[in-house]
Amino acid sequence: MSDPAMFPSVTPRHALPLLFTSQAQKEVFHNEALARIDALLHAAVEGKIDTPPADAESGRAWLVGSAPTGAWIGHENEIALRQSGQWIFATPVAGLRIFDLAAKQFVVFTDAWQKADAVAEPTGGLTVDSEARAAIGALLLALRAASVLPSV
Structure with missing residues (x-):
């Protein structure tokens, strides 16, 4: 069994938030984890862009380009997921494979997105x-x- 004092607050690969005993508002952390899982499990993105779309629907995701603007500043090469009117960002790990709907092909992350x-x-x-x-x-x-x- 893991030592609770040494237990991290997020999972190592996809930074899914972990719950703790007596933690307040567990549903917030649980919902954040579910949103990230929803974006990363059998992942598909609309394409790779630098500017957040103004009319983004919940559940849609994009690869953030190398020169992001607006709400995406500071999230180069990350995955941006629109969830309940907010942007959730996931940092890709080496080997992550996502289907790019605009390019109609898979892209793979090493140090950058490759196709x-x-x-x-x-x-x-x-x-x-x-x-x-x-x-x-x-x-x-x-x-x-x-x-x-x-x-x-």
Whole structure:
């Protein structure tokens, strides 16, 4: 069993608030944890932007860009979740994978958000092998359909 005196106030990976014995207003901390879980479990964001959208609906999330403005200042590369009229921010951890709805592909966090580059379909050349081109084209379609590569 953990030593209560040494127990942290948040979880190490996603900073989910932890509850303590005799803690007042536990529902506030519990609701904060649920909001973060809602944003990070099977995560999807609307896109990556620097300015908070004025008409953001609760439950929608964005990746904060490298030059944030307004309520997002100081939250570069974080995940901004709109919840009950407030912004909740989550700091990404290495290996976090999120689906970017605008780009229609997954992005992965290392030191910054990374996404796969588009792969050009084969063209030209002196010798054209139609079967190879068809196979490569089918592979590219499958990778795009699986959101491994971005849509063109």
